[in-house]
Amino acid sequence: MDCIQEKNAEKCPCTYTSCDKRGACCQCVAFHRSRNQMVACYFTPEVERTYDRSMKAFLAQHR
Numbered sequence: 001m002d003c004i005q006e007k008n009a010e011k012c013p014c015t016y017t018s019c020d021k022r023g024a025c026c027q028c029v030a031f032h033r034s035r036n037q038m039v040a041c042y043f044t045p046e047v048e049r050t051y052d053r054s055m056k057a058f059l060a061q062h063r
């Protein structure tokens with residue numbers, strides 16, 4: 001299976017555009033999961049812009 005990083009990056013909502021994992025969703029998930037975090041696409045645009053990827057921030061946006 002070919003990596004479709006460039007295609008994924010076109011739809012990626014993460015505003016940290018210089019990240020080398022941008023569009024490489026498997027690497028993105030692994031990176032944040034290892035830190036007990038969620039990836040950018042699980043956050044509202046307002047929360048995503050804070051770069052707080054914590055579970056606490058994820059849950060707080062749904063209260």
Ligand code: SF4
Nearest residue numbers: 014016019022028040
């Ligand atoms: S969510 Fe994190 S790992 Fe994924 S593209 Fe954004 S900054 Fe990079």
